[in-house]
Amino acid sequence: MFTIKTLNNISPAGLAKLGPSQFRIDEEGAEPQGILVRSAQMHEMELPESLLAIGRAGAGVNNIPVEKCSEAGIVVFNTPGANAGGVAELTIGALVLASRNLWPAMQWVQGLAGQGDAVAKLVEKGKSQFVGPELAGKKLGVVGLGAIGVKVANAAAHLGMDVYGYDPYISVDAAWMLSRSVTHSVSLTELLAQCDYITLHLPVNDQTRGFMNEGVFRGCKPGLRLLNFARGELVDNAALLAALACGQAAAYVTDFPKEELLGVPGVVCIPHLGASTPESEDNCAVMAAEQLADYLLNGNIKNSVNLPEVVLPRAAGKRVCVLHKNEPGLISAITAVTTEAALNIENMMNKSKKDMAYTLLDVTGPVGGQLAERLAAIPSVVRVRVL
Known part of the structure; x- marks a missing residue:
């Protein structure tokens, strides 16, 4: 029986x-094997020694100490794509917001409240100040x-x-899903220079933080309308405000939202509603729970941010899960222990991700209680489980 601790309200579907x-779901569990957040x-x-995995019902993991988890042998999962429908729909709505000046027009x-019968005439007289372009025929850079x-x-x-x-770095699956009518650009500079609209769908890391900076704005087509439903840190807000002030950016x-963006003409701030749909919350919770369960029960890892993807169908015997540093000689050291224990390896897979690696073995033979201890004694092995 595994104890799962929930740190937020998790959808019942998950x-x-x-x-x-x-x-066993326990909001107050002191020694959980899994956490849903x-x-x-x-x-x-404080991360308990019992903790084996964390399932993040969402894509971003900024709220999780990923490096600390790796050192402790804790797998961190996220749910990329589970909220894609909700975020994509809001992004399409934002294209219209950016074009038709809807937010200032509605304000x-x-x-006009209190103008009585004059409202209709005032609307016809004042609406011209909110004229904006249609989307058809314009260039969008994704x-x-x-x-x-x-x-x-x-x-x-x-x-x-x-x-x-x-x-x-487009994946094969994403490439298959992309419409033939979308031009796959090989030059980011050319894309920025020719597009009327740019929408950002990047993760935040050391390479992408401040992606839209002063230099990039200068290289964009004048009058750019920029959309950001990925992460706020992708845009240098000071550079953005300067681009708006000089007309290089239109919206x-x-x-x-950030304090410096509020009340600025041309800026529309939405209160982080991208994944705020019942469907997204259900999808994220289901995906996180399934990944967490598969790891705890079968040792399989899919959509982890700190460990490689290793999914292996169960074979006969016991499953041995070894989480270790990505260093030479570990595989031979692991198989040496199984050989000494007179175990036959029926199935095996090893993959690495940066400094971490993961090895799964299905073994038959006399699996004794000391196998995990012997494997854990190998230098650079972080955690061992026998299922």
Whole structure:
């Protein structure tokens, strides 16, 4: 029986994937084997020795001490693509917001309250100040072609936009899903220079933080309309405000409000609603729970941010899970222990991700209680489980 601790309200659809015969849900569990979390901050949290895995019901893991988890042998899962529908729909809505000046127009019309029968005439007289371009025939640059970026690109193409996509690391699955009408750009500089709209769908890391900076804005087509429903840190807000002031940028719609952006003409701030749909919450919870359960029960890892993807169908015998540093000689050291224990390896897989690696073995033979101890004694082995 595995104990799963929840740090936020997790959708019942996800919790239903953790059957009561194998899992116990406990919001206050002191020694859980798994944690399900949405936005709760874990950086100051004491991680119990019992903890094997964390399932983040969402894509971002900024609230989780990933490096600390790796050192402790804790697998951190996220759910990329589970909220793609909700974020993509809001991004398409933001294209219209950025074009048609809807936010200032709606604010203005609310100010006509109390004008009585004069409202209709005032509307006709004042509406010209909010004229904005249609989307059809305009060029949209989609930077980042993951699950969300592909959906946005395809939908924008259906709206009649000329869509250009840029992603040097596009996956095979994403490439298959991308519409033929989307032009796959190989030059980010050219994409930025020719597109009327840019939408960002990138992760935040040391390479992408401040991606839209002063130099990049200078290289964009004048009058750029920028959308950001990925992460606020992708945009240098000071550079953005300067671009708006000089006309290099015409509009910015973001799901990540900051004090310096509020009340600025041309900026529309949305209160982080990208994944705030019942469907997204259900999808994220289900995906996180299924990945967590598969790891705890079978040792399989899929969509981990700190460990490689290792999914191996179960064979006969016991399954041995070895989480270790990515260093030479570990595989031979592991197999030497199984050989000494007179075990036959029926199935085996090893993969690495940066400094960490993971080895799965299905073994038959006399699996004694000391096998895990012997494997754990190998230098650079972080955690061992025998299932």
